[in-house]
Each structure stands twice: as structure tokens, then as C-alpha cells.
Amino acid sequence: MQAVVMHAPEDYRLEERPVPTPAAHELLIQVEAVGVCASDLKAYAGAAKFWGDENRDRWVEPGIIPGHEITGTVVQGSDEILAHHGVSVGDRIVVEQIVPCGECMYCQRGWYWMCAPHDMFGFKHYHGGMAEYMIVPKLARAHRISKDIAPQHAAYAEPLSCSMHAVERAELEFDDVVVIAGAGPIGLGAIIGAAHKNPKLVIALDFDDEKLELAKKCGADLTLNPSKVDIYEEIRGLTGGYGADVYIECTGHPSAVPQGLNLAAQARPLRGVLRVQGERLRGLVDHLRRQGARRARRPPRPAHLARRHQDHREGRPAPRRDLHPPVRPRRLPEGPRLGRRLRRRLRQGLHPPRPLSTAPLIPDQP
Structure with missing residues (x-):
């Protein structure tokens, strides 16, 4: 079979490879379509995130066949593995990009997309889909799809799922003003998802007017080109000076991180997706610090008060204060290790299992 093989930055070769033979715990699929992701382009260009530098190890493996936005037809597999994935020979499937280990803390908690080995x-x-055939292991997540879906549309399921995941994590509300940065494939998917949540306003940002026209067709109520208008003044003018309730970052560019921090309304926690780069972390740290202070001082919501009144009427004791401590973020590390350590702490949540320092950022309120 023919396959694209990654050897080094800017050294990808079309080679003849033998068709792989699946083991008892593997599926063999014939690839119908594979998408080219921005991460594929960055890996080809030699980005340090993939090939490493003085601060990080190499993550990609030379000799691997790239491609992770994949759809194909099942051509071979044992009865056991077919039953495991819930498919039959001849079925069309899409596969998720990650092959979770099933054993780390994240997988055990059901957060397999955060799998530690990743x-x-x-x-x-694991070889990807830029080949005529590929192996799908038992640990992979495969999903059967209709035979009526065009291959190029089926391959889009992976980036679209990223968009939908971001929208779900943002927990949109009816009164929200939602800003989505970037109107590429993932940004357009986020616009579609956000529009179906029916917030007050969906605003798309992009430097390409043609992409902004697509954003309108996908459900954006307003489109802004940062090279032509002051997006900060425009959005503050629309929100009475408060800013956006939700900011979802879909560009992957470092400059979009401080942009989101400056656009976000101060009274709301920052929600959405931020692809954080090391040199841009200071603003994010400051923002999380401020949000932690606000969350600590936030009064109870009416629903919480109603629940407490009902508990009192029915004789249930009130929850102990020490079981529900306020959010008090701890001091984060300084210096060149900030980016690496903060990313690790953010993956573990805002309450890391071991505080980096015992000195609180926010003094106790009287």
C-alpha cells in the first residue's frame, strides 16, 4: 500500500508499505478519507511542541504514518474485537484521535480525552490514516457511521467533536454574549454548536472576510474583523461596557489568549478553550487569581437558598462550612518553569493535590 511517512521536519515521504496484518485484538480498516489538521502542518514545519527543544522532549516518533481525522471501512477483525467495537466487517467507522490507556487517573475517572500517556x-x-489501510487497536474509540455520509464529511467528525466539546464545557446560558475567535473548521463548528444553545449573541472574530461570511451562514449573529474594527470597543459597546460572558478560542495563536482575557466580563469566570503558550501565561494567572477572589465572595444563588430553606423545613442539617471551602487559588511559580508547571496544574484542576505554596494570593476576608 502507499503511505505518507514522517521522518523529520519537512521530510515526509510517500512510500510503499506492506498492508498491516491485524492481531486478534485489532481491526483493519481501509481508509476512505483523512483530514489535514493544523497540528499536522505544525509537525511538518518542525514545531517544538512536536519535535522538542531545550525545554521539552520530542513527542512525535519518526517513521510514524500521520493523520488523525480518519474515516474508513472495516475489512478484517476477529469476532472478539468486532464485538468489542460494536461493528461488523463492511461497516464504515470514524475513530477518535486519542488512544487512551484505560489505566491512568484520568481514564479511570472517565476523562479519557485527558489520558496521561496521551x-x-x-x-x-499508532500509525495514522495517511495510508490506504490502518490498524485500529482495542483501546481506540471507534464509532459506526451511516453509509450515506460523504467520506470528507465523516472525517470532519473529529474536529467537529472538539468544537462541540468546547461549547459543552462553556455551559452557555440564554443571556450570554459568546465570542468565538477564529472561523476555521473548529471555529465554525463552535459557532454552530453555540448558536444551537440559543445564547443572546454569538460573535465571530477572524481576519478573513470570506471566513466571516461562512460564520454568518453557520449561525453567528455578528462578525468582526480585528484588522478593520476595534473589537474591544465594539463588544463593550454591545454589553454596556461589561465584555463577553464566554470566550472560546479556536485559532491556536498565542495572541488570542490575552485577547480573550481582555474581552471577558469581569463578573464571570472565564469559560471556553484557551490554547495557552508559555509567554502568554502571566495574564491568565492574573485572571484566574481575580476570578478566584470573586468566586470566594460570590453570594449564594436563589436556587441554593431555596434548597437550604427546604432542608431546614424537612429537618436536614445544613452542610458544614468546612466541607465547602471557598475557592482560594495558591501562589503559582515564578520564572521560566511557569509555563510547564502551570499547564500541569491546570490539567489537574484549580485545586492541585499538593499546593505549590501555602501563601494565599487573596487574604482572608474579615
């Missing part, structure tokens, strides 16, 4: 098709340990 093996992915097309980068390390």
Missing part, C-alpha cells in the same frame, strides 16, 4: 494516531505509537 497516545494519538499519527504522532506516536
